[in-house]
Amino acid sequence: MITNPTKQVVAAFDALPEIKERKKKSTGSGMMAPLLKKSMPSNNKMEKEPAFIVAKMYQRIKRDRMQIKEARNNA
């Protein structure tokens, strides 16, 4: 029997909180610059996970779709 997991997978991704774009740390100037560069590496290990990438992609497409829908409703 072929099962369809789409509903569960999409519902799970839908339930995730919105992932906001991170601001890049300004480490180029200032007194703390040398310290920040060395001891504060950006914690981007999670961001390289496939599920995280997909979640970000999904939310971006959804945002675009909502904008199209909104524009259509306003027109």
Next chain:
Amino acid sequence: MLDQSFNREIPGESLTAEMGSRPWQQPPELTTVDEAAEYYISRIASDDFAKNLIHTMKTGVPLTVIANSVQLAGVMEGKHSADVGILMLPVIMETMMLIGDSANVDYDTGMKPDAALSQDNIAADTISRMADNVSDEEVIPEVPVESMEPVQEEPPVGLMARRS
């Protein structure tokens, strides 16, 4: 008339081909979700696919069914592995919904809970059926238990019999 239930694959038929001869037994072409997403988004957004998709949407086929078919075909063609296919489902669904909304088509996402199959309904249905069974049960008449008389054993006879 031929019984359709017999018109199926023989168990183990998938194992009769030589190992590695099928596309899904080869290393996948697209190994990362980024590559797979790019492949699917460009494919779904192509004119031919979008045209057919809108037509299918109008017929009322749920998008969950189309999305699963699309990713399964990708696995079958050896484009990506099964786990990448599962991760691609939300992206495929959302891209298809984007196309549907852009074309202003009413579509069935397939995400609404099925009223007939929701957990609460199943539980309520089972309980009502059990209640019906209890009320419909035949009342078994009680059988009077006959008094058992002790059976008198005959004294053993023969050469090896113990003498009392």
